[in-house]
């Protein structure tokens with residue numbers, strides 16, 4: 001499966017209602033560097049990088065929570081196949097994401113999908 005596209009879809013759900021910047025990729029790189037360089041010396045040292053990664057992971061956990069809440073229209077705490085159709089990437093991989101095979105995606109299954117997508121994106125793997 002195309003995990004990168006899935007990761008982007010997962011991250012983008014909370015932003016669906018918001019206007020996208022003209023060049024999202026460049027804006028992302030710029031904001032990432034600025035966010036990492038906490039003492040603004042134009043360089044990112046190891047401590048800054050580590051702190052940024054930790055913040056990034058907790059932010060992504062929040063974005064999964066927000067995505068999950070946005071998709072769970074009937075608020076029963078799980079995503080049915082019908083609810084998943086609002087995000088084509090998730091609908092497409094629904095069966096693969098439903099690791100316990102109960103026909104619904106739990107928050108845990110969504111988090112696992114995020115972790116799997118992260119791992120697939122990690123350099124050198």
Ligand SMILES: [Ca+2]
Pocket residue numbers: 071072073074075076077078079080083
């Ligand atoms: Ca639901």
Ligand SMILES: [Ca+2]
Pocket residue numbers: 098099100101102103104105106109
């Ligand atoms: Ca499931």
